[in-house]
Amino acid sequence: MAAVQKGVRRDGADLYPAMPYDSFAAMSREDVLAIRVYLLAQPTISQPRPQNILPFPFNQRWILVLWKFxxxxxxxxxxxxxxxxEWNRGxxxxxxxxxxxxxxxxxxxxxxMDENRKFAGGTAGIWQAFNITGDKIAxxxxxxxxxxxxFLKTGAVAGKxxxxxxxxxxxxxxxxxxSDDDIHAMVAYLxxxxxxxxDERQPRFSWGNVPAIAGDAGTKTQGSGSTDGDNLYRSLCSGCHGMNGGGSPDGSYPSLIRNTALGAATPENVVMTILEGVKAGDVAGRKSMAAFGGWLDDGQVATLANYVTARFGNPDVSTTAADVRQMRAGSSTEQTVTLLAAQALAASGAGLLLALLLLLARRFRRETSSARLMFVHRDRR
Incomplete structure (x- = not known):
C-alpha cells in the first residue's frame, strides 16, 4: 500500500515517480491488494537491483520530498x-x-502533470503521446x-x-x-x-492522398522528392505497406496515408518507429514491424523518415541526421534521464534567475522610493 499509493519503499525511502504513484494514490485498497495477490503468484526472479543512473542533483533522494509536496x-x-x-468507471x-x-x-x-492542460499531449521518452481531448484539430x-x-481495444483504426x-x-x-464495458466507459469519460x-493546422489523420502508382524499379516514385528515400522505401517498406503506402488489404500492415504518426507536427514518432519498430502482438491480426535502427545509419533514417512524411503525411515536417542521432541516444533509459535532468536544471535555473531579477527589482524600487522620500523631506526643510 505504501509503495503503490505513497511512493514509499519498505525501508522508508521515497520512490522515484517512474512508478506513477501520483496516479495510483487514488486506487482503492481492494485493487491494490488484488495486484499484490497477482504479483505474489508469479514465478520468482532473482535479479540485482539496477543502479541509480540519475545525474546530480537528481540522484539525491531527499529531493523527492519536494517533488511529492x-x-x-x-x-x-x-x-x-x-x-x-459508466462515466465514473471511465x-x-x-x-x-x-x-x-x-x-x-x-x-x-x-x-x-500540468492539470491546466490535462491530456493536451505529452511524451513517453522520445515518443510523442498525442492530445486525446475533444479538440477537433489537435x-x-x-x-x-x-x-x-x-483504437483502445485493438490499436488500429483505418483512416485514423x-x-x-x-x-x-x-x-x-x-x-x-x-471488457467492452470498461472500454466504453473510458470513451465516455474522454x-x-x-x-x-x-499548434496543428489540421487533424493529424487528415494528411495524405493516395500517390500515383510507382514506376519501374529504377525510377523515382512520383512525388517522392528523394531518389535515396525512394530506394530505401522500396527495399525496406513497400513489401508490407505497398508501393503506394496503402498497407495490406486485410489491414494487418497499416496504411501510411491518413495516419496520425505521419500527420503529426513533429517527426519523433516516425523516426522512432523506424529505429525501434512496432510491437503489435498480433492483436486483432495486426502484425509487428521490425526495427531498422541496427541496419540504417542516422542519415539513412532521416532520409527515409523525410521521404515517407513528405509523400504520405505532413510535408511541413522534416528531420536531420543530427536529430536522429539525438533521438537514437535518447531512446536509452540513461540518455533519456540525462536529457530530462538537463531540461529540469535549465528550467530551475531560469526560475532562479527570474526570482533573483524580481528580488533585485523590488530592492531597486524600495531604494528608489526611500531616496525620493528623503529628497522630498529635505526639500520641505
Whole structure:
C-alpha cells in the first residue's frame, strides 16, 4: 500500500515517480491488494537491483520530498454522484488505474502533470503521446465513439491511427484484455474532458492522398522528392505497406496515408518507429514491424523518415541526421534521464534567475522610493 499509493519503499525511502504513484494514490485498497495477490503468484526472479543512473542533483533522494509536496495528492477516488456509473468507471480507469495522464498530459516546471492542460499531449521518452481531448484539430474530436473504442481495444483504426511505441505495448499488454464495458466507459469519460488546443493546422489523420502508382524499379516514385528515400522505401517498406503506402488489404500492415504518426507536427514518432519498430502482438491480426535502427545509419533514417512524411503525411515536417542521432541516444533509459535532468536544471535555473531579477527589482524600487522620500523631506526643510 505504501509503495503503490505513497511512493514509499519498505525501508522508508521515497520512490522515484517512474512508478506513477501520483496516479495510483487514488486506487482503492481492494485493487491494490488484488495486484499484490497477482504479483505474489508469479514465478520468482532473482535479479540485482539496477543502479541509480540519475545525474546530480537528481540522484539525491531527499529531493523527492519536494517533488511529492508539489505533485502528490493523496486520497481515494471519489465518484461524482452527478455523473453516470459508466462515466465514473471511465474516470477511475483513465485517471487512476490506466494513469493515462502520465504520458498524455504535459509536465510543468516541477515535472508534475500540468492539470491546466490535462491530456493536451505529452511524451513517453522520445515518443510523442498525442492530445486525446475533444479538440477537433489537435485532439480526437474528429473521431467517432466507435473509432475511439476500436483504437483502445485493438490499436488500429483505418483512416485514423495505428498505435506504435509505448501505446502499442499498452494495447498489447493491457487494454485488449479489458471488457467492452470498461472500454466504453473510458470513451465516455474522454468525451467529457475539456478540449485543449494545439499548434496543428489540421487533424493529424487528415494528411495524405493516395500517390500515383510507382514506376519501374529504377525510377523515382512520383512525388517522392528523394531518389535515396525512394530506394530505401522500396527495399525496406513497400513489401508490407505497398508501393503506394496503402498497407495490406486485410489491414494487418497499416496504411501510411491518413495516419496520425505521419500527420503529426513533429517527426519523433516516425523516426522512432523506424529505429525501434512496432510491437503489435498480433492483436486483432495486426502484425509487428521490425526495427531498422541496427541496419540504417542516422542519415539513412532521416532520409527515409523525410521521404515517407513528405509523400504520405505532413510535408511541413522534416528531420536531420543530427536529430536522429539525438533521438537514437535518447531512446536509452540513461540518455533519456540525462536529457530530462538537463531540461529540469535549465528550467530551475531560469526560475532562479527570474526570482533573483524580481528580488533585485523590488530592492531597486524600495531604494528608489526611500531616496525620493528623503529628497522630498529635505526639500520641505
Amino acid at each position: 508539489a505533485n502528490l495528492h493523496t486520497g481515494s477516488f471519489t465518484p461524482d454522484l452527478s455523473r453516470t456509473a 474516470a477511475y480507469l483513465i485517471e487512476v488505474l490506466g494513469h493515462c495522464g502520465a504520458c498524455h498530459t504535459p509536465r510543468n516546471t516541477t515535472f508534475g 485532439g480526437v474530436g474528429g473521431w467517432s465513439d466507435e473509432e475511439l473504442f476500436r 491511427a495505428y498505435a506504435g511505441g509505448p501505446m502499442a505495448e499498452t494495447v498489447m499488454n493491457s487494454l485488449q484484455h479489458l 468525451r467529457d474532458v475539456p478540449a485543449q488546443t494545439g
